[in-house]
Amino acid sequence: MSSSSSPRRALLxxxxxxxxxxxxxLARRGVTVEVIDISPSRAVAGWGLSLTGPSLRALDALALADECLAAGYGITAISNCDSNGEVRNVIPLPPLLGPNRPSQIGLSRPALYDILREAALAAGVVIHYDRTIDGLHDNGDTVRATLSDGSEHVADIVVGADGVHSRVRSLLGIxxxxxxxxxxVWRALVPRPSWATSLHTFAGTGSNAGLVPIADDRAYVFLTENRADPTPIPENTLADGMRELLAPFSGRVAEVRELITDSAVVVRRPVHVVMIEGPWHRGRTVIIGDAAHAxxxxxxxxxxxxxxDGVLLAEELTAAADVEKALSAFTQRRLERCRLxxxxxxxxxxxxxxxxxxxxxxVQQRCHRAMAAPA
Structure with a gap:
């Protein structure tokens, strides 16, 4: 294949x-796509996430927004509260999908992954689990990837969407x-309190907390522990540990705190940030998502x-005649927004x-307004 043509085979x-x-x-644009993932199965941890307006706008371009809206809980504002649960201010969120659809949704992670996975499979994408990438060789026209199971894949483009500690980024020497x-950050699934109809934050002294509804009957509570030791703790102590950190809060947080009893639905993760300022690609291999900007x-x-990233990279790759120029254009298109x-x-x-x-x-309000602009 000529180095100036659009990709026909992609390895993600x-x-x-x-x-x-x-x-x-990519698959809906006629590209043959294979995806490799290090996890041993399709299982996904069960806490929740928020899909903001820009998320929904991008998913709407793939005709997936309404499916996500149906699976989650619609949100139109952020209620910022003090540690007693008294509202300090309310930040309305831009309704990027129009006035009759929510500005944002809370959604369980498994529900979102199921929607994306089923759409990918329906588009002909092949997903391989329990393997990762061990080596890359770019010969100008294609990239040969060596995987951890000893197999080799040849593709016109390789994309590292493998997170903060990206193996692809390391192989590229970035x-x-x-x-x-x-x-x-601690997260726990709880029954949704009747008052939880928006995203709530609670400002504490040593920690900050919040609650996001993800379904009519469920929500997730989160806690940001400051000046924290990142050393892992026994998993069977997670519920007790989270309740202890939430003890200084009263009112609505105290109500939610007593619902956190099962360590199996509590997760504790260190917060790492990444911002790659230089090019996100080397030859025909590029990094996206948390690998480039977390x-x-x-x-x-x-x-x-x-x-x-996913929607816009596909646009750039299928619109341009030269892969490397498309990857450079993608980085430049995304850099300022991601840095913000x-x-x-x-x-x-x-x-x-x-x-x-x-x-x-x-700062939160200014950034949400800025993100409302087209990507």
């Missing part, structure tokens, strides 16, 4: 949100810049950036640590 590393979105978008920002969770926009989200999320985390919650709310 990572069957997460960004990887599956890209797989769908310095990660990934850094731990001193925070651990924000902290304060703006609930990591999924939005990954989904947008990553840097704003870190700034909000810093402000929250020092109790400057009103300033953090203002």
């Amino acid at each position: 590393i990572g069957a997460g949100i960004g990887g599956l979105t890209l797989a769908i978008a 310095p990660s810049g990934a850094r731990y920002i001193g925070q651990m 924000p902290s969770p304060q703006l609930v926009s990591g999924a939005a950036l990954a989904i947008e 989200v990553v840097e704003s999320s870190i700034h909000i985390a810093d402000l929250g640590r020092t109790g400057r919650h009103a300033e953090a709310d203002a």
Whole structure:
């Protein structure tokens, strides 16, 4: 194949949100797509996430937004509260899908993955689990990838959608810049309280908390633990540990705290951020999503950036006659927007640590308005 033609065969590393979105978008444009994922099965942990307006707008371009809306809980505003649950301010979210559809949704992770996976399979995508990439060789026209099971795949383009600790990024020799920002995020599934009809945040002193409805009967509560030791703790202590950290909060948080009793539905993860400023590709291999730009969770926009990446990379690849020019154009198209989200999320985390919650709310609102602009 000539190096100046659009790709016909794509190998994607990572069957997460960004990887599956890209797989769908490419396959629907006639590209043969295979996806490799390191996890041993299609199982996905059961906590929730938020799909902001930009996420939904990008999914709407793939005719998947309404399916996600039906599976989740519609949200139109963020209610920022103090540690007692009293509302300090309400941030209305831009309705990017029009006035009759929610601005944002809370959704269980398994539900979103099922929607994306089924759409990918329906488009002819092949997904392989329990393997990863061990080597890359770019010969100008194609890329030969060696996998951990010893097999080799030849593709016209390889995409690393394999997260903060990306193996593809390492193989390309792109310095990660990934850094731990001193925070651990806890999440737990709980029954949805009747008052939880929007995304709520609760400003504490040592920690900040929040609650996101993800279905009529379910929500997830999150806690950002500041100045935290990232050392793992026994999994059977997670529920007790989260309740202890939530003890300083009263009112609505205290109500929710007592619902956290099962460590099996609690997760605790360190917050790492990434912002790759240079090119995101080498030859015909490119990184997207958290591998290129991982924000902290304060703006609930990591999924939005990954989904947008998938839709827009497919557009660039199938519109351009030269793959490397398409990858360069993709990076330039995404760089400023992704930098805004990553840097704003870190700034909000810093402000929250020092109790400057009103300033953090203002940064949050400005960033959501900026993200409402077309990607």
